[in-house]
Amino acid sequence: MTAPLRFDIADGIATITYNRPEKLNAMTPGMADLMWDAVRRCNAADEVRVVILTGAGRAFCAGSDISELDRYATAWNFRNRPEYCDALRALLKPSIAAINGYAFGGGLEMALSCDIRIAAGTARFAAPEIKLGWIGGGGMTALLAHSVGPSNAAMMVLTGDPVDAAQAADWGLVSEVTAPEDLLARATEIATAIAARAPIAAETARENLKAAFNMPLERAIAYERDLQAICFATEDAAEGRAAFAEKRQPAFRRR
Template identity: 70%
Template structure:
Protein backbone atom coordinates (compact mmCIF):
# COMPACT_ATOMS: atom_id res chain seq x y z
CA UNK A 1 0.00 0.00 0.00
CA UNK A 2 1.27 3.50 -0.81
CA UNK A 3 0.30 6.73 0.91
CA UNK A 4 -2.04 9.36 -0.51
CA UNK A 5 0.56 12.11 -0.97
CA UNK A 6 -0.13 15.18 -3.09
CA UNK A 7 1.75 14.92 -6.36
CA UNK A 8 2.13 11.15 -6.28
CA UNK A 9 0.21 8.02 -7.24
CA UNK A 10 -1.23 5.74 -4.56
CA UNK A 11 -1.66 1.99 -4.84
CA UNK A 12 -3.91 -0.23 -2.74
CA UNK A 13 -4.99 -3.86 -3.04
CA UNK A 14 -8.12 -5.36 -1.49
CA UNK A 15 -10.26 -8.35 -2.48
CA UNK A 16 -8.01 -9.08 -5.50
CA UNK A 17 -8.59 -5.52 -6.79
CA UNK A 18 -5.81 -2.95 -7.16
CA UNK A 19 -6.90 0.70 -6.94
CA UNK A 20 -4.50 3.20 -8.50
CA UNK A 21 -5.21 6.84 -7.63
CA UNK A 22 -3.67 9.95 -9.15
CA UNK A 23 -3.13 12.27 -6.18
CA UNK A 24 -2.75 15.79 -7.44
CA UNK A 25 -6.23 17.26 -6.98
CA UNK A 26 -5.00 20.86 -6.64
CA UNK A 27 -3.80 20.57 -10.26
CA UNK A 28 -6.75 18.47 -11.49
CA UNK A 29 -4.53 15.36 -11.25
CA UNK A 30 -2.40 16.53 -14.17
CA UNK A 31 0.35 13.98 -14.74
CA UNK A 32 3.97 14.85 -13.98
CA UNK A 33 6.92 12.75 -15.22
CA UNK A 34 7.33 11.38 -11.69
CA UNK A 35 3.66 10.35 -11.55
CA UNK A 36 3.90 8.80 -15.01
CA UNK A 37 6.87 6.71 -13.87
CA UNK A 38 4.87 5.56 -10.85
CA UNK A 39 1.94 4.52 -13.05
CA UNK A 40 4.31 2.54 -15.27
CA UNK A 41 5.76 0.77 -12.22
CA UNK A 42 2.33 0.01 -10.71
CA UNK A 43 1.03 -1.42 -13.97
CA UNK A 44 4.05 -3.72 -14.07
CA UNK A 45 3.32 -4.77 -10.50
CA UNK A 46 -0.30 -5.53 -11.36
CA UNK A 47 0.79 -7.78 -14.21
CA UNK A 48 3.25 -9.69 -12.04
CA UNK A 49 1.09 -10.16 -8.92
CA UNK A 50 -1.31 -13.13 -9.06
CA UNK A 51 -3.15 -11.70 -6.05
CA UNK A 52 -4.39 -8.90 -8.34
CA UNK A 53 -7.21 -9.87 -10.70
CA UNK A 54 -8.64 -6.48 -11.67
CA UNK A 55 -7.41 -2.88 -11.64
CA UNK A 56 -9.30 0.38 -11.00
CA UNK A 57 -7.79 3.74 -12.00
CA UNK A 58 -9.16 6.99 -10.63
CA UNK A 59 -8.21 10.52 -9.58
CA UNK A 60 -8.27 12.15 -6.17
CA UNK A 61 -10.94 14.73 -5.36
CA UNK A 62 -14.37 15.46 -6.83
CA UNK A 63 -13.33 17.53 -9.85
CA UNK A 64 -10.97 15.58 -12.05
CA UNK A 65 -9.95 12.09 -13.12
CA UNK A 66 -6.90 13.41 -14.95
CA UNK A 67 -6.37 16.61 -16.92
CA UNK A 68 -3.59 14.98 -18.93
CA UNK A 69 0.11 15.71 -18.82
CA UNK A 70 1.19 18.78 -16.87
CA UNK A 71 1.79 21.32 -19.65
CA UNK A 72 4.29 23.13 -17.47
CA UNK A 73 6.65 20.15 -17.51
CA UNK A 74 6.66 19.54 -21.27
CA UNK A 75 9.42 22.07 -21.97
CA UNK A 76 11.66 20.11 -19.60
CA UNK A 77 12.27 17.60 -22.39
CA UNK A 78 15.48 18.70 -24.10
CA UNK A 79 14.48 17.49 -27.56
CA UNK A 80 11.31 16.37 -29.32
CA UNK A 81 12.92 12.92 -29.58
CA UNK A 82 13.27 12.72 -25.79
CA UNK A 83 9.62 13.72 -25.53
CA UNK A 84 8.74 10.99 -28.04
CA UNK A 85 10.56 8.31 -26.02
CA UNK A 86 9.38 9.28 -22.54
CA UNK A 87 7.82 6.53 -20.37
CA UNK A 88 4.17 6.67 -21.42
CA UNK A 89 1.49 6.06 -18.82
CA UNK A 90 -1.15 5.29 -21.45
CA UNK A 91 1.07 2.59 -22.94
CA UNK A 92 1.49 1.14 -19.45
CA UNK A 93 -2.26 1.05 -18.82
CA UNK A 94 -2.87 -0.44 -22.25
CA UNK A 95 -0.25 -3.08 -21.45
CA UNK A 96 -2.19 -4.38 -18.46
CA UNK A 97 -2.96 -8.09 -18.70
CA UNK A 98 -5.66 -7.82 -16.04
CA UNK A 99 -9.12 -6.30 -16.67
CA UNK A 100 -9.14 -2.56 -15.96
CA UNK A 101 -11.81 -0.03 -15.05
CA UNK A 102 -11.57 3.76 -15.18
CA UNK A 103 -13.53 5.48 -12.40
CA UNK A 104 -13.90 8.92 -14.00
CA UNK A 105 -14.69 11.46 -11.30
CA UNK A 106 -14.64 14.68 -13.32
CA UNK A 107 -12.41 15.98 -16.10
CA UNK A 108 -10.85 13.42 -18.44
CA UNK A 109 -8.90 15.70 -20.76
CA UNK A 110 -6.00 14.97 -23.09
CA UNK A 111 -3.85 12.23 -21.63
CA UNK A 112 -6.55 11.70 -19.01
CA UNK A 113 -9.02 10.83 -21.75
CA UNK A 114 -6.40 8.57 -23.34
CA UNK A 115 -5.83 6.88 -19.98
CA UNK A 116 -9.53 6.20 -19.57
CA UNK A 117 -9.73 4.92 -23.15
CA UNK A 118 -6.82 2.59 -22.40
CA UNK A 119 -8.98 0.89 -19.76
CA UNK A 120 -11.43 -1.87 -20.65
CA UNK A 121 -14.46 -0.37 -18.88
CA UNK A 122 -15.28 3.28 -18.16
CA UNK A 123 -17.69 4.41 -15.42
CA UNK A 124 -18.19 8.15 -14.94
CA UNK A 125 -19.86 10.56 -12.56
CA UNK A 126 -22.54 12.91 -13.84
CA UNK A 127 -20.12 15.87 -13.60
CA UNK A 128 -17.52 14.17 -15.82
CA UNK A 129 -16.36 15.87 -19.00
CA UNK A 130 -14.27 14.46 -21.83
CA UNK A 131 -12.04 16.34 -24.26
CA UNK A 132 -9.10 16.07 -26.63
CA UNK A 133 -7.98 19.69 -26.22
CA UNK A 134 -4.44 19.38 -27.58
CA UNK A 135 -5.40 21.03 -30.87
CA UNK A 136 -6.09 24.26 -28.96
CA UNK A 137 -2.41 24.34 -27.98
CA UNK A 138 -0.96 23.40 -31.35
CA UNK A 139 -0.54 19.63 -31.27
CA UNK A 140 -2.56 16.41 -31.10
CA UNK A 141 -2.79 13.52 -28.67
CA UNK A 142 -0.13 10.84 -28.81
CA UNK A 143 -1.37 8.03 -26.58
CA UNK A 144 -3.79 6.42 -29.00
CA UNK A 145 -6.40 9.17 -28.89
CA UNK A 146 -7.64 8.95 -32.49
CA UNK A 147 -7.63 5.17 -32.72
CA UNK A 148 -9.45 4.73 -29.42
CA UNK A 149 -12.03 7.41 -30.15
CA UNK A 150 -12.82 6.04 -33.61
CA UNK A 151 -13.32 2.56 -32.16
CA UNK A 152 -15.44 3.89 -29.29
CA UNK A 153 -17.63 6.58 -30.81
CA UNK A 154 -17.25 6.41 -34.61
CA UNK A 155 -15.36 8.53 -37.10
CA UNK A 156 -17.64 11.58 -37.18
CA UNK A 157 -17.92 11.97 -33.41
CA UNK A 158 -14.18 11.36 -33.06
CA UNK A 159 -13.48 14.05 -35.66
CA UNK A 160 -15.70 16.50 -33.77
CA UNK A 161 -13.75 15.97 -30.56
CA UNK A 162 -10.30 15.88 -32.16
CA UNK A 163 -10.76 18.87 -34.47
CA UNK A 164 -12.55 21.23 -32.07
CA UNK A 165 -10.93 20.19 -28.80
CA UNK A 166 -14.21 21.04 -27.07
CA UNK A 167 -15.51 18.88 -24.20
CA UNK A 168 -18.56 16.66 -24.11
CA UNK A 169 -20.49 15.88 -20.94
CA UNK A 170 -21.20 12.50 -19.36
CA UNK A 171 -24.67 12.23 -20.87
CA UNK A 172 -23.38 12.64 -24.41
CA UNK A 173 -20.43 10.33 -23.69
CA UNK A 174 -22.89 7.66 -22.59
CA UNK A 175 -25.05 8.19 -25.70
CA UNK A 176 -22.01 7.88 -27.94
CA UNK A 177 -20.72 4.74 -26.22
CA UNK A 178 -17.59 6.35 -24.82
CA UNK A 179 -18.50 5.16 -21.31
CA UNK A 180 -20.55 2.26 -19.95
CA UNK A 181 -22.36 3.86 -17.05
CA UNK A 182 -23.01 7.17 -15.27
CA UNK A 183 -23.44 7.50 -11.50
CA UNK A 184 -24.86 10.55 -9.78
CA UNK A 185 -21.84 11.97 -7.98
CA UNK A 186 -18.06 11.90 -8.05
CA UNK A 187 -18.09 10.31 -4.60
CA UNK A 188 -20.08 7.34 -5.92
CA UNK A 189 -17.99 6.53 -8.97
CA UNK A 190 -15.04 4.84 -7.25
CA UNK A 191 -17.19 2.53 -5.07
CA UNK A 192 -19.22 1.58 -8.15
CA UNK A 193 -16.09 0.86 -10.18
CA UNK A 194 -14.65 -1.20 -7.32
CA UNK A 195 -17.91 -3.19 -7.11
CA UNK A 196 -17.59 -4.05 -10.80
CA UNK A 197 -13.91 -4.90 -10.34
CA UNK A 198 -14.72 -7.22 -7.41
CA UNK A 199 -17.31 -8.98 -9.55
CA UNK A 200 -14.72 -9.53 -12.27
CA UNK A 201 -12.17 -10.67 -9.67
CA UNK A 202 -14.59 -13.43 -8.59
CA UNK A 203 -14.54 -14.90 -12.10
CA UNK A 204 -11.89 -17.31 -13.35
CA UNK A 205 -8.76 -15.12 -13.61
CA UNK A 206 -7.24 -16.82 -16.65
CA UNK A 207 -10.58 -16.61 -18.45
CA UNK A 208 -10.90 -12.91 -17.58
CA UNK A 209 -7.42 -12.15 -18.89
CA UNK A 210 -8.11 -14.25 -21.98
CA UNK A 211 -11.37 -12.37 -22.57
CA UNK A 212 -9.35 -9.15 -22.54
CA UNK A 213 -6.88 -10.55 -25.09
CA UNK A 214 -9.82 -11.69 -27.19
CA UNK A 215 -11.36 -8.21 -27.19
CA UNK A 216 -8.08 -6.70 -28.36
CA UNK A 217 -7.89 -9.26 -31.15
CA UNK A 218 -11.44 -8.48 -32.22
CA UNK A 219 -10.37 -4.88 -32.92
CA UNK A 220 -7.21 -5.79 -34.78
CA UNK A 221 -7.93 -8.95 -36.80
CA UNK A 222 -10.11 -9.71 -39.81
CA UNK A 223 -13.34 -11.43 -38.79
CA UNK A 224 -12.45 -15.01 -39.70
CA UNK A 225 -9.04 -14.74 -38.04
CA UNK A 226 -10.60 -13.25 -34.93
CA UNK A 227 -13.12 -16.10 -34.69
CA UNK A 228 -10.37 -18.70 -35.07
CA UNK A 229 -8.25 -16.92 -32.45
CA UNK A 230 -11.24 -16.87 -30.08
CA UNK A 231 -11.74 -20.60 -30.60
CA UNK A 232 -8.08 -21.25 -29.79
CA UNK A 233 -8.33 -19.12 -26.65
CA UNK A 234 -11.47 -20.99 -25.61
CA UNK A 235 -9.61 -24.29 -25.96
CA UNK A 236 -6.75 -23.02 -23.79
CA UNK A 237 -9.20 -21.88 -21.10
CA UNK A 238 -11.13 -25.15 -21.29
CA UNK A 239 -7.96 -27.06 -20.37
CA UNK A 240 -7.28 -25.09 -17.16
CA UNK A 241 -7.87 -26.28 -13.60
CA UNK A 242 -10.25 -23.36 -13.17
CA UNK A 243 -12.43 -24.58 -16.02
CA UNK A 244 -12.53 -28.04 -14.47
CA UNK A 245 -13.45 -26.45 -11.15
CA UNK A 246 -16.21 -24.45 -12.85
CA UNK A 247 -17.72 -27.57 -14.38
CA UNK A 248 -17.48 -29.47 -11.09
CA UNK A 249 -19.08 -26.61 -9.15
CA UNK A 250 -21.94 -26.47 -11.66
CA UNK A 251 -22.60 -30.19 -11.25
CA UNK A 252 -22.37 -29.96 -7.47
CA UNK A 253 -24.56 -26.82 -7.31
CA UNK A 254 -21.98 -24.71 -5.44
CA UNK A 255 -19.89 -21.61 -6.04
CA UNK A 256 -16.59 -22.32 -7.80
CA UNK A 257 -13.28 -21.54 -6.10
CA UNK A 258 -10.82 -20.40 -8.76
CA UNK A 259 -7.06 -20.68 -8.28
CA UNK A 260 -5.68 -19.11 -11.47
CA UNK A 261 -4.33 -22.44 -12.69
Protein backbone atom coordinates in the same frame (compact mmCIF):
# COMPACT_ATOMS: atom_id res chain seq x y z
CA MET B 1 4.75 15.34 0.63
CA THR B 2 1.62 13.53 -0.50
CA ALA B 3 2.34 10.78 -3.02
CA PRO B 4 1.15 11.89 -6.49
CA LEU B 5 -0.14 8.38 -7.17
CA ARG B 6 -1.72 6.07 -4.60
CA PHE B 7 -1.75 2.29 -4.95
CA ASP B 8 -3.92 0.00 -2.81
CA ILE B 9 -4.90 -3.68 -2.95
CA ALA B 10 -7.93 -5.17 -1.20
CA ASP B 11 -10.07 -8.23 -1.94
CA GLY B 12 -8.41 -8.93 -5.27
CA ILE B 13 -8.87 -5.33 -6.48
CA ALA B 14 -5.97 -2.93 -7.01
CA THR B 15 -6.92 0.76 -6.99
CA ILE B 16 -4.65 3.31 -8.64
CA THR B 17 -5.55 6.89 -7.71
CA TYR B 18 -4.05 9.91 -9.45
CA ASN B 19 -3.35 12.20 -6.53
CA ARG B 20 -2.43 15.74 -7.58
CA PRO B 21 -5.85 17.31 -7.07
CA GLU B 22 -4.43 20.82 -6.90
CA LYS B 23 -3.17 20.32 -10.49
CA LEU B 24 -6.24 18.36 -11.69
CA ASN B 25 -4.08 15.23 -11.49
CA ALA B 26 -1.98 16.36 -14.46
CA MET B 27 0.70 13.78 -15.17
CA THR B 28 4.41 14.45 -14.73
CA PRO B 29 7.33 12.25 -15.86
CA GLY B 30 7.67 11.14 -12.23
CA MET B 31 4.03 10.07 -12.18
CA ALA B 32 4.56 8.18 -15.44
CA ASP B 33 7.33 6.23 -13.73
CA LEU B 34 4.99 5.50 -10.81
CA MET B 35 2.35 4.29 -13.28
CA TRP B 36 4.82 1.84 -14.78
CA ASP B 37 5.73 0.62 -11.27
CA ALA B 38 2.06 0.15 -10.36
CA VAL B 39 1.34 -1.77 -13.57
CA ARG B 40 4.33 -4.06 -12.99
CA ARG B 41 3.09 -4.75 -9.45
CA CYS B 42 -0.39 -5.57 -10.71
CA ASN B 43 0.93 -7.86 -13.43
CA ALA B 44 3.20 -9.72 -11.01
CA ALA B 45 0.64 -10.16 -8.21
CA ASP B 46 -1.61 -13.19 -8.57
CA GLU B 47 -3.91 -11.78 -5.90
CA VAL B 48 -4.72 -8.78 -8.14
CA ARG B 49 -7.55 -9.80 -10.42
CA VAL B 50 -8.89 -6.41 -11.51
CA VAL B 51 -7.68 -2.80 -11.40
CA ILE B 52 -9.68 0.39 -10.79
CA LEU B 53 -8.27 3.73 -11.91
CA THR B 54 -9.66 6.98 -10.54
CA GLY B 55 -8.64 10.49 -9.55
CA ALA B 56 -8.60 12.53 -6.36
CA GLY B 57 -10.55 15.75 -6.22
CA ARG B 58 -12.53 17.12 -9.16
CA ALA B 59 -10.52 15.53 -11.96
CA PHE B 60 -9.79 12.06 -13.24
CA CYS B 61 -6.72 13.36 -15.04
CA ALA B 62 -6.23 16.54 -17.05
CA GLY B 63 -3.48 14.96 -19.17
CA SER B 64 0.19 15.87 -19.17
CA ASP B 65 1.37 18.75 -17.01
CA ILE B 66 2.03 21.38 -19.70
CA SER B 67 4.65 23.09 -17.52
CA GLU B 68 6.78 19.92 -17.69
CA LEU B 69 6.86 19.63 -21.49
CA ASP B 70 9.61 22.21 -22.09
CA ARG B 71 12.05 19.99 -20.22
CA TYR B 72 12.42 17.85 -23.35
CA ALA B 73 15.40 19.07 -25.36
CA THR B 74 13.94 18.01 -28.71
CA ALA B 75 10.70 16.74 -30.17
CA TRP B 76 12.44 13.38 -30.59
CA ASN B 77 13.16 13.22 -26.85
CA PHE B 78 9.49 13.99 -26.27
CA ARG B 79 8.50 11.25 -28.73
CA ASN B 80 10.56 8.65 -26.87
CA ARG B 81 9.63 9.54 -23.29
CA PRO B 82 8.23 6.84 -20.95
CA GLU B 83 4.51 7.10 -21.75
CA TYR B 84 1.88 6.67 -19.04
CA CYS B 85 -0.74 5.50 -21.55
CA ASP B 86 1.67 2.82 -22.77
CA ALA B 87 2.06 1.72 -19.14
CA LEU B 88 -1.68 1.28 -18.79
CA ARG B 89 -1.92 -0.68 -22.04
CA ALA B 90 0.81 -3.00 -20.70
CA LEU B 91 -1.56 -4.00 -17.89
CA LEU B 92 -2.51 -7.69 -18.09
CA LYS B 93 -5.45 -7.56 -15.69
CA PRO B 94 -8.98 -6.26 -16.48
CA SER B 95 -9.30 -2.55 -15.76
CA ILE B 96 -12.11 -0.15 -14.88
CA ALA B 97 -11.86 3.63 -15.21
CA ALA B 98 -13.96 5.35 -12.55
CA ILE B 99 -14.04 8.80 -14.10
CA ASN B 100 -14.88 11.27 -11.39
CA GLY B 101 -14.25 14.56 -13.21
CA TYR B 102 -12.16 16.02 -16.00
CA ALA B 103 -10.68 13.43 -18.38
CA PHE B 104 -8.78 15.63 -20.79
CA GLY B 105 -5.94 14.85 -23.17
CA GLY B 106 -3.84 12.04 -21.78
CA GLY B 107 -6.46 11.54 -19.09
CA LEU B 108 -9.00 10.70 -21.77
CA GLU B 109 -6.44 8.40 -23.43
CA MET B 110 -5.93 6.55 -20.14
CA ALA B 111 -9.68 6.17 -19.69
CA LEU B 112 -9.96 4.88 -23.27
CA SER B 113 -7.18 2.39 -22.54
CA CYS B 114 -9.25 0.78 -19.77
CA ASP B 115 -11.56 -2.13 -20.52
CA ILE B 116 -14.64 -0.63 -18.82
CA ARG B 117 -15.43 3.03 -18.26
CA ILE B 118 -18.03 4.45 -15.90
CA ALA B 119 -18.41 8.12 -15.09
CA ALA B 120 -19.82 10.43 -12.49
CA GLY B 121 -22.37 12.89 -13.78
CA THR B 122 -19.75 15.61 -13.18
CA ALA B 123 -17.25 14.05 -15.62
CA ARG B 124 -16.11 15.91 -18.72
CA PHE B 125 -14.18 14.51 -21.67
CA ALA B 126 -11.98 16.35 -24.18
CA ALA B 127 -9.12 16.02 -26.65
CA PRO B 128 -7.92 19.62 -26.24
CA GLU B 129 -4.41 19.29 -27.67
CA ILE B 130 -5.40 20.98 -30.96
CA LYS B 131 -6.06 24.20 -29.01
CA LEU B 132 -2.37 24.21 -28.04
CA GLY B 133 -0.97 23.37 -31.46
CA TRP B 134 -0.56 19.62 -31.41
CA ILE B 135 -2.60 16.43 -31.29
CA GLY B 136 -2.84 13.54 -28.86
CA GLY B 137 -0.13 10.89 -29.03
CA GLY B 138 -1.23 8.23 -26.58
CA GLY B 139 -3.77 6.55 -28.83
CA MET B 140 -6.34 9.33 -28.82
CA THR B 141 -7.62 9.17 -32.39
CA ALA B 142 -7.63 5.38 -32.84
CA LEU B 143 -9.19 4.70 -29.45
CA LEU B 144 -11.81 7.43 -29.83
CA ALA B 145 -12.76 6.24 -33.32
CA HIS B 146 -13.26 2.70 -31.99
CA SER B 147 -15.31 3.98 -29.04
CA VAL B 148 -17.50 6.73 -30.44
CA GLY B 149 -17.28 6.36 -34.23
CA PRO B 150 -15.36 8.45 -36.78
CA SER B 151 -17.65 11.48 -36.90
CA ASN B 152 -17.87 11.91 -33.13
CA ALA B 153 -14.13 11.30 -32.82
CA ALA B 154 -13.52 13.97 -35.45
CA MET B 155 -15.77 16.38 -33.55
CA MET B 156 -13.66 15.91 -30.42
CA VAL B 157 -10.15 15.94 -31.91
CA LEU B 158 -10.79 18.77 -34.40
CA THR B 159 -12.57 21.16 -32.03
CA GLY B 160 -10.92 20.19 -28.75
CA ASP B 161 -14.18 21.05 -27.03
CA PRO B 162 -15.42 18.95 -24.08
CA VAL B 163 -18.46 16.72 -23.93
CA ASP B 164 -20.36 15.99 -20.75
CA ALA B 165 -21.06 12.61 -19.15
CA ALA B 166 -24.53 12.28 -20.67
CA GLN B 167 -23.18 12.86 -24.18
CA ALA B 168 -20.30 10.46 -23.51
CA ALA B 169 -22.79 7.76 -22.51
CA ASP B 170 -24.94 8.43 -25.56
CA TRP B 171 -21.89 8.03 -27.81
CA GLY B 172 -20.72 4.85 -26.06
CA LEU B 173 -17.62 6.44 -24.56
CA VAL B 174 -18.72 5.24 -21.11
CA SER B 175 -20.97 2.35 -20.08
CA GLU B 176 -22.73 4.03 -17.17
CA VAL B 177 -23.18 7.39 -15.50
CA THR B 178 -23.64 7.51 -11.73
CA ALA B 179 -24.08 10.11 -9.05
CA PRO B 180 -20.61 11.31 -7.97
CA GLU B 181 -21.02 9.86 -4.50
CA ASP B 182 -21.87 6.43 -5.95
CA LEU B 183 -19.05 6.18 -8.49
CA LEU B 184 -16.43 4.26 -6.52
CA ALA B 185 -19.02 1.96 -4.97
CA ARG B 186 -20.32 1.08 -8.42
CA ALA B 187 -16.79 0.58 -9.78
CA THR B 188 -16.03 -1.68 -6.84
CA GLU B 189 -19.24 -3.64 -7.44
CA ILE B 190 -18.22 -4.31 -11.05
CA ALA B 191 -14.65 -5.10 -10.01
CA THR B 192 -15.86 -7.53 -7.35
CA ALA B 193 -17.92 -9.39 -9.94
CA ILE B 194 -14.92 -9.66 -12.27
CA ALA B 195 -12.60 -10.69 -9.43
CA ALA B 196 -14.94 -13.61 -8.68
CA ARG B 197 -14.55 -14.98 -12.22
CA ALA B 198 -11.83 -17.33 -13.40
CA PRO B 199 -8.80 -15.00 -13.67
CA ILE B 200 -7.10 -16.74 -16.59
CA ALA B 201 -10.37 -16.61 -18.52
CA ALA B 202 -10.85 -12.93 -17.65
CA GLU B 203 -7.36 -12.00 -18.80
CA THR B 204 -7.78 -14.08 -21.95
CA ALA B 205 -11.14 -12.47 -22.69
CA ARG B 206 -9.64 -8.98 -22.68
CA GLU B 207 -6.86 -10.12 -25.01
CA ASN B 208 -9.55 -11.52 -27.27
CA LEU B 209 -11.37 -8.18 -27.24
CA LYS B 210 -8.19 -6.49 -28.44
CA ALA B 211 -7.88 -9.04 -31.23
CA ALA B 212 -11.44 -8.30 -32.33
CA PHE B 213 -10.31 -4.78 -33.28
CA ASN B 214 -7.05 -5.83 -34.91
CA MET B 215 -7.86 -8.92 -36.99
CA PRO B 216 -10.10 -9.69 -39.94
CA LEU B 217 -13.31 -11.44 -38.88
CA GLU B 218 -12.37 -15.01 -39.80
CA ARG B 219 -8.94 -14.74 -38.16
CA ALA B 220 -10.49 -13.23 -35.05
CA ILE B 221 -12.98 -16.10 -34.75
CA ALA B 222 -10.23 -18.69 -35.22
CA TYR B 223 -8.08 -16.91 -32.62
CA GLU B 224 -11.01 -16.87 -30.20
CA ARG B 225 -11.43 -20.61 -30.65
CA ASP B 226 -7.74 -21.16 -29.87
CA LEU B 227 -8.01 -19.04 -26.73
CA GLN B 228 -11.14 -20.93 -25.70
CA ALA B 229 -9.22 -24.22 -25.96
CA ILE B 230 -6.41 -22.83 -23.82
CA CYS B 231 -8.88 -21.75 -21.13
CA PHE B 232 -10.71 -25.06 -21.35
CA ALA B 233 -7.48 -26.87 -20.47
CA THR B 234 -7.01 -25.02 -17.16
CA GLU B 235 -7.77 -26.38 -13.70
CA ASP B 236 -10.13 -23.43 -13.20
CA ALA B 237 -12.27 -24.59 -16.12
CA ALA B 238 -12.49 -28.07 -14.59
CA GLU B 239 -13.43 -26.45 -11.28
CA GLY B 240 -16.12 -24.38 -13.02
CA ARG B 241 -17.68 -27.49 -14.52
CA ALA B 242 -17.51 -29.34 -11.21
CA ALA B 243 -19.06 -26.43 -9.33
CA PHE B 244 -21.87 -26.24 -11.87
CA ALA B 245 -22.60 -29.97 -11.49
CA GLU B 246 -22.46 -29.75 -7.69
CA LYS B 247 -24.56 -26.56 -7.56
CA ARG B 248 -21.97 -24.55 -5.61
CA GLN B 249 -19.82 -21.49 -6.12
CA PRO B 250 -16.53 -22.24 -7.90
CA ALA B 251 -13.20 -21.63 -6.15
CA PHE B 252 -10.91 -20.38 -8.91
CA ARG B 253 -7.15 -20.54 -8.20
CA ARG B 254 -5.61 -19.10 -11.37
CA ARG B 255 -4.35 -22.50 -12.54
